Amino acid sequence: xxxxxxxxxxxxxxxPVLWIIGYFLKHSSSVPRHAIIWILFVVALIIALIVFGxxxxxxxxxxxxxxxxxxIHQLYKQTVKWLKFRR
Numbered sequence: 001x002x003x004x005x006x007x008x009x010x011x012x013x014x015x016p017v018l019w020i021i022g023y024f025l026k027h028s029s030s031v032p033r034h035a036i037i038w039i040l041f042v043v044a045l046i047i048a049l050i051v052f053g054x055x056x057x058x059x060x061x062x063x064x065x066x067x068x069x070x071x072i073h074q075l076y077k078q079t080v081k082w083l084k085f086r087r
Contacts, residue, residue: 018069
């Protein structure tokens with residue numbers, strides 16, 4: 001099953017929301033860095049539970065959208081770092 005069909009269409013809108021939340025958490029002095037991904041996962045899980053109810057589907061979709069948000073952020077970050085290094 002393609003990823004686009006697996007994730008509900010509205011869940012792709014959650015990726016930028018998780019980026020914004022992660023950005024503010026990263027720049028907060030009271031949140032440890034290792035906790036940021038867990039906070040993002042809990043936010044995605046709460047939204048998934050609201051949309052899908054208490055099901056395994058909600059858990060897998062929350063995990064997938066959180067992983068996609070972190071993966072895409074890392075792709076961006078590493079690409080920018082690589083492009084700066086090449087100059």
